[in-house]
Each structure stands twice: as structure tokens, then as C-alpha cells.
Amino acid sequence: MDLLTPELGLFFWTLVAFLTLFFIxxxxxxxPILQSLGEREKGIADSIATAERVRAEMSQLQSENExxxxxxxxxxxxxxxxxxxxxxRMINEAKEQAKVEANKIIAxxxxxxxxxxxxxxxxxxxxxxxxxxxxxxxILRKELSAxxxxxxxxxxxxxxITLN
Amino acid sequence: xxxxxxxxxxxxxxxxxxxxxxxxxxxxENTAMAxxxxxxxxxxxxxxxxxxxxxxxxxxxxxxxxxxxxxxxGEHGHETEVALxxxxxxxxxxxxxxIFPYNRFHGNWYLDEFGNxxxxxxxxxxxxxxxxxxxxxxxxxxxxxxxxxxxxxxxMIISVVIILMLMTSAAKKYKTASIQAPKGFQNALESxxxxxxxxxxxxxxxxxxxKFMPMLLTMFFFIWxxxxxxxxxxxxxxxxNIAVTxxxxxxxFIIMIAKANKHFWGHLLNPxxxxxxxKFLLVPIEIISMFIKPVALTIRLFANIxxxxxxxxCVVSMIFIFGAxxxxxxxxxxxxxxxxxxxxFVLELLVAAIQAFIFTNxxxxxxxQAIEEGxxxxxxxxxxxxxxxx
Numbered sequence: 183m184d185l186l187t188p189e190l191g192l193f194f195w196t197l198v199a200f201l202t203l204f205f206i207x208x209x210x211x212x213x214p215i216l217q218s219l220g221e222r223e224k225g226i227a228d229s230i231a232t233a234e235r236v237r238a239e240m241s242q243l244q245s246e247n248e249x250x251x252x253x254x255x256x257x258x259x260x261x262x263x264x265x266x267x268x269x270x271r272m273i274n275e276a277k278e279q280a281k282v283e284a285n286k287i288i289a290x291x292x293x294x295x296x297x298x299x300x301x302x303x304x305x306x307x308x309x310x311x312x313x314x315x316x317x318x319x320x321i322l323r324k325e326l327s328a329x330x331x332x333x334x335x336x337x338x339x340x341x342x343i344t345l346n
Numbered sequence: 347x348x349x350x351x352x353x354x355x356x357x358x359x360x361x362x363x364x365x366x367x368x369x370x371x372x373x374x375e376n377t378a379m380a381x382x383x384x385x386x387x388x389x390x391x392x393x394x395x396x397x398x399x400x401x402x403x404x405x406x407x408x409x410x411x412x413x414x415x416x417x418x419x420g421e422h423g424h425e426t427e428v429a430l431x432x433x434x435x436x437x438x439x440x441x442x443x444x445i446f447p448y449n450r451f452h453g454n455w456y457l458d459e460f461g462n463x464x465x466x467x468x469x470x471x472x473x474x475x476x477x478x479x480x481x482x483x484x485x486x487x488x489x490x491x492x493x494x495x496x497x498x499x500x501x502m503i504i505s506v507v508i509i510l511m512l513m514t515s516a517a518k519k520y521k522t523a524s525i526q527a528p529k530g531f532q533n534a535l536e537s538x539x540x541x542x543x544x545x546x547x548x549x550x551x552x553x554x555x556x557k558f559m560p561m562l563l564t565m566f567f568f569i570w571x572x573x574x575x576x577x578x579x580x581x582x583x584x585x586x587n588i589a590v591t592x593x594x595x596x597x598x599f600i601i602m603i604a605k606a607n608k609h610f611w612g613h614l615l616n617p618x619x620x621x622x623x624x625k626f627l628l629v630p631i632e633i634i635s636m637f638i639k640p641v642a643l644t645i646r647l648f649a650n651i652x653x654x655x656x657x658x659x660c661v662v663s664m665i666f667i668f669g670a671x672x673x674x675x676x677x678x679x680x681x682x683x684x685x686x687x688x689x690x691f692v693l694e695l696l697v698a699a700i701q702a703f704i705f706t707n708x709x710x711x712x713x714x715q716a717i718e719e720g721x722x723x724x725x726x727x728x729x730x731x732x733x734x735x736x
Contacts (some may be wrong), residue, residue: 183407184408185407185478187588188589189479189492191408191492191496192499192587192590193437195495195502196593197593199499199596200564200593200597201507202506203509203568204564206511207560207564208515210698211514211517212560212564215513215517215520215535215539216543216560218520218521219536220567275485295713325495343377
């Protein structure tokens with residue numbers, strides 16, 4: 183059958199044309215196209231990878247932030263509690279101290295009062311003594327002018343001494 | 347861009363016009379011829395029908411030295427063929443090359459005893475013998491090597507020009523703005539290229555795929571564009587010609603043989619783990635199967651495209667077959683025939699792409715088998731995968 187026998191001419195021209203087309207396209211079309219396709223795909227893949235990485239970083243950052251926040255809240259609570267405790271302690275201490283101080287003041291005051299009282303008593307005693315001596319001297323002066331008086335006085339003095 | 351579109355539209359419109367015109371004209375010519383012959387040779391049934399479908403169909407699907415446009419139907423059954431004569435380039439060992447336009451053979455034809463149509467005019471010691479094919483023969487019986495720019499060759503040159511224009515214009519965009527998103531035709535081209543890369547090259551060729559990408563792409567687009575050009579009314583049946591498919595499959599076969607590695611030859615000629623007796627049986631089968639691959643490629647593409655063309659022509663011819671039975675029958679059959687032919691055209695559009703894909707894919711499969719490395723040492727021989735060699 184004629185259709186099944188290949189013609190030399192057509193075969194030859196097809197070969198020539200195909201090879202020409204192949205070499206020209208390889209140099210001027212497929213090379214640049216494939217190269218830039220690869221570059222673009224690489225660029226896109228890189229961008230996606232970068233975005234993914236950034237997102238991961240962001241989420242990590244966020245979780246870190248949350249952790250920090252939680253920690254801060256916890257610390258704040260602890261600090262508040264500590265502050266409260268400290269406050270209570272300080273108040274108690276102050277109270278104690280005030281009590282001690284007050285007691286001390288009271289004791290001092292009492293001591294002082296006693297001292298003052300004693301001093302006053304002593305003074306009063308001295309005063310009274312002086313007065314008595316004054317009185318006595320005056321009386322003596324008057325009485326001693328007579329002999330009876332001297333005896334009576336002596337007697338009184340000895341009585342007084344025994345009284346002491 | 348706009349001018350180019352207009353240009354392609356014009357070509358399409360012109361082609362459509364020609365197709366309808368030439369189909370009708372051709373048939374009328376045949377009818378007239380058959381009518382003439384009917385007078386001379388009475389008794390043959392087919393001739394009585396008034397139409398010779400075989401000649402019509404094979405006239406359309408086979409190669410020719412002229413691009414037939416239409417026939418002018420003059421008075422008294424006289425007709426003028428309007429055809430673009432193409433250059434005849436023949437080589438005879440004794441004479442050398444002779445180049446001249448085909449219309450030097452213009453004149454009457456007679457039938458020889460084998461049913462061949464022979465041109466009465468002989469030019470430079472050459473004449474034309476037409477049957478299913480047009481053959482240029484020497485008067486003195488010399489061997490004639492025909493390197494003419496035939497209809498198929500011209501159609502192929504047009505396709506090459508189209509492909510070059512499309513691809514280089516698209517490639518320019520990549521050079522200027524490689525990172526930008528593709529647009530327009532670049533987008534369409536890119537999806538085809540990525541399809542070939544991801545569906546054909548990568549699965550079959552592995553990490554060496556980039557080396558073979560230019561080959562596969564050229565093959566795919568060459569076959570596809572030529573398939574489509576062949577579908578254009580008035581177009582040549584280029585990819586439905588066995589010389590073309592043979593040439594293409596030989597190219598893929600040669601690449602396969604040239605790139606085949608030790609592993610491939612080892613498995614082919616000395617299959618491991620096979621008893622000696624079986625080897626005598628297996629090795630010839632393997633060798634035969636290696637040569638059957640390109641043959642299968644050749645015949646698959648050739649037969650698919652040729653069959654498509656023949657079916658479309660037959661469907662269109664049905665109008666004239668029925669027209670020969672009666673005018674009403676012919677006109678009545680027009681819608682049916684049109685519906686069929688539109689269906690076939692759409693189907694052929696699909697076949698054009700599918701066959702281009704299959705050819706490319708099988709080429710990739712064969713090359714993949716030839717360059718496949720042993721399973722044990724797959725990670726050896728990592729060449730730089732970026733280099734484009736073939």
C-alpha cells in the first residue's frame with residue numbers, strides 16, 4: 183500500500199526542520215523559559231517557606247509573650263501578697279513596739295513619780311525637820327531661859343529619841 | 347499583538363473558505379471526470395454512481411507537489427485547476443539536482459495499464475505518475491530521489507515558523523520579567539510546558555528530566571501544532587504521513603539508544619537472575635521489543651491522524667454520495683453530515699492534543715527506561731541537574 187511507504191524527501195525535510203526547530207528553540211526559547219520558570223518556582227517556594235517561618239516565629243513569640251504575661255501576673259500576685267504580709271507584720275511590729283514603748287514610758291513615769299514623790303517626801307521631811315528645829319530652837323530659846331524648861335526639854339528629847 | 351491576531355483570524359477564515367470551496371470543487375471535478383469516464387468505460391458500478399470517493403479521500407490525505415485550492419468548472423466539462431505549484435527538487439545520480447516549479451508538468455493525463463495517471467508532458471526527462479501518491483519518475487527509468495518542497499513540507503515549514511514566532515516571543519517576556527506573574531499567551535504556553543514537565547518528564551525521567559525537557563517540548567509542540575494545522579480546511583495531512591512519524595520516532599529511538607546506560611544494556615543482553623536456557627529465548631524478544639517501540643510510535647500517530655482525516659472526508663463526502671443518488675437526498679443529508687463532521691472536528695481537536703501528548707509521553711517512557719539506574723545505586727551519578735544538554 184502506497185500510504186505505508188515513507189517518502190525519502192518528506193523524511194529528510196522533517197528531520198531537517200525538526201532538528202532546526204529543536205536547536206533554535208533550545209537556545210532561544212526552552213532554555214530561558216525553563217530557567218525562569220525554575221527561578222520563579224524557587225522564589226515562590228522560598229517566599230512561602232519564609233512566610234511559614236515568620237509565622238512560626240510570630241506564634242512562638244506570641245506564646246512567649248503569653249508566658250511572660252502569665253509570669254508577670256503571678257509575680258504581681260506574689261508581690262501583692264508579700265506586701266500585704268509585710269504590711270501586717272509591720273503593723274504588728276509597730277503595735278508591739280508601741281506597746282513596749284508605752285509600757286516603758288509608763289514604767290519610767292511611775293519610776294519618776296516614785297522618785298519625785300520620794301524627793302518631795304524627803305523635801306517635806308527636811309522642811310518639816312527644819313521647821314521643827316526652828317520651832318524647837320525658838321521654844322528652846324524661850325524655855326531654856328528657865329531651868330525647868332531645860333529639863334522638860336531634855337526629857338522630851340529623850341522621848342523623841344526613843345520614839346525614833 | 348492585535349495585528350498577529352488579525353492575521354491568524356484571516357488565515358483561519360481563508361482556510362475555511364478554501365476548504366468548503368475546494369471540497370465542493372474537488373467533488374465536482376471527480377463527478378465530471380467520472381461522467382467522462384462513464385462514457386468511455388461503461389459497466390463499472392462505482393463510476394455509475396458518479397463519484398469516486400477513494401480518489402477524493404486519498405487525494406486529500408496524501409502528499410502533493412502542488413497546493414490545490416479549487417477547480418474552476420468551465421463549460422463542456424472543461425475545468426481549470428487552481429493550485430499553488432510548489433518547487434520540485436529531484437536528484438538523479440546521473441544528472442544531479444534539478445529544480446523547477448511543478449506546473450511544468452501542466453497538461454493532460456492518461457491512464458497506464460496499472461491504473462496510474464501519467465502526465466503527458468515530460469520535463470527535463472521527468473514525468474509524474476499519480477495513483478494514491480504523486481511520484482516523479484525519470485523517462486529513462488533512472489532512480490529519482492525526490493526532495494521537493496511538497497504540500498506537507500510547506501505546511502511543516504509554516505508550522506515551524508509559527509512555533510518559532512510563538513515561542514521566541516513568549517521567551518522574550520521571560521527574559522525581561524522573569525519573576526512577574528505570566529499573562530496572556532505566556533500563561534497558556536506555561537501551563538503546557540509545566541504539564542509536560544510535571545506529567546511527562548518528571549515521572550518518567552527522574553532527576554535527569556531537565557536535560558530532556560527541550561527535546562520533549564519541541565516534540566510535543568511540533569506534533570501538536572502540525573496536528574492542528576492539518577485540521578485546518580485546506581491543510582496538509584502532515585502528521586498523518588508515515589514518513590513524518592517515522593522520522594520523529596526514529597529521533598526518539600536514537601536518543602534512547604544514545605542515552606542508554608550500562609544498566610539498560612546489561613538487562614537487555616544479559617538479564618540477571620534468569621536461567622541460561624531462558625536467556626536464549628528472552629534476549630531476542632527483548633531486542634525485538636526494543637525495535638518495536640519506535641515502530642509502535644510511528645504507526646500510532648500516523649494511523650490516528652490519518653484515520654481522523656479520512657473519517658472527516660468521508661462524512662463530508664456523504665453529502666455528494668447521497669447527492670449522486672438524487673438532489674433531494676443530497677440536500678437532505680447536509681445537516682446530518684455537518685453534525686457528524688463538526689463532531690469529528692471537535693474529536694480531532696482532542697486527538698491532536700492527545701496524540702502529541704502520547705507521543706511525547708512514550709518517548710519519555712522509553713528514554714526513562716534506557717537511563718534508569720539500578721535500584722541499588724540510585725543515588726550515584728548525581729550530575730548537576732540544572733544543566734540542559736538535550
